[in-house]
Amino acid sequence: KFNFVIKPNFKTTSFLIDALIGTAIGFFILHPLSMIIQNSGEIPSYAFNHLLFTSMGLYFSGIGLFFGSVSGFFRLKLKQKNIELEKKKLIIEEKNRRFEDSINYAKLIQHAALESELVIKKSLPESFILYKPKDIVSGDFYWFTQLGDKIFIAAIDCTGHGVPGALLTMIANAHLVEIVKVLKIIEPDKILNTLHAYICKTLKQNETKNMDGLDIAICVIDKKNKTMEYSGARIPLVYIQNNELNVLRGDKLSIGGYSNRSNATFTKHVIRIDQPTTFYLFSDGYQDQFGGTKMRKFSPVKLKQLFLGINQLPMNEQQNILEKTIEDWRQSEAQTDDILVIGVKIKL
CATH class of the missing domain: 3.60.40.10 (PPM-type phosphatase domain)
Incomplete structure (x- = not known):
């Protein structure tokens, strides 16, 4: 008995979408078209298969470029957000430090007033x-x-x-x-x-x-x-x-x-x-x-x-x-x- 665990991430999701779209195109469009053309006898089977695989390769290359661009875009946005959050964190830490310094100084003043x-x-x-x-x-x-x-x-x-x-x-x-x-x-x-x-x-x-x-x-x-x-x-x-x-x-x-x-x-x-x-x-x-x-x-x-x-x-x-x-x-x-x-x- 084998248990397979797929961790959802952007690359996994992109691959699954590519596979589903490719399967759908192959099953619903290219396969029926192949049968029609082969039955017509106007294009040799080997030539059509070469054309089919070339088209599929171009398709998947395009899909890969598209998702690569989208992935790069989101990685850039994520990096920018992380930089922004880090800046805000530093600002908050500085404000907290100044506040604590002020309170500690107030403590010195209060203790000085005590006998x-x-x-x-x-x-x-x-x-x-x-x-x-x-x-x-x-x-x-x-x-x-x-x-x-x-x-x-x-x-x-x-x-x-x-x-x-x-x-x-x-x-x-x-x-x-x-x-x-x-x-x-x-x-x-x-x-x-x-x-x-x-x-x-x-x-x-x-x-x-x-x-x-x-x-x-x-x-x-x-x-x-x-x-x-x-x-x-x-x-x-x-x-x-x-x-x-x-x-x-x-x-x-x-x-x-x-x-x-x-x-x-x-x-x-x-x-x-x-x-x-x-x-x-x-x-x-x-x-x-x-x-x-x-x-x-x-x-x-x-x-x-x-x-x-x-x-x-x-x-x-x-x-x-x-x-x-x-x-x-x-x-x-x-x-x-x-x-x-x-x-x-x-x-x-």
Whole structure:
């Protein structure tokens, strides 16, 4: 048993067409004509056969030249198309390269606006910052400064991620610097109230109905009085004392975003830190990461359990465990959102 496979291509198709046309001409035209002429006896059989084969040769030569010309035409067109596609590919690659260069440069600018972790560790030696942008630039950022005995640290989650989110982080960072360092507003609730007004004004949200904004948790640590003040806009504060986990949820208000709220203000919470205290500020990127065997979100509950389980470990170990846990959780799943987790241990 033999299996024959004919791959359809231009040469095969041309040959089959030639054969079919030749067979048709021979069977329907030349063969009947041959019989008529031979029966008439006017042309010798050998002369007619010579004429027949000569005619067939000329025919197939013509057919061959025709299909050769057509084949050459299409080969030329195909070559031209390939050259055109290659040029377009090079143009697209160049545009992509320039775009990536611009984004990478924007990353340098964004990182320059963030306080160095070395500077943070001078004021908060037992601390870590787990910062994992989803894209090259991030919509999450952390903010830190110190004025006298007061240390300010915040976790901020701006609308979106990537370039749009990163632009908003630069606006928010500049406003925080002005509010705290220039205007000397040092109470966390007043900082958030002022930041909300600034963001609305900068983005002209009362005019454009623009909905961009940010969520934030800010802590003001007063080492002299052994207190910590916290205010939050949709980002909680988790703190652990005597291995007991506590959660302050903050207010259900965002910073910025067009709204009709008029008199709503943020709440200030005061915590005594005269005993060893470990606290965590974090955006929703960690707890919202999809993964696990059932491809579900990590969840706030799991994250709090994780904090409770690691809070007595050195801060660098805590950071490593948090990073490994989320990587193991998501496996091959893409990162869902920007991830930011700040951990601080205070012993006064």
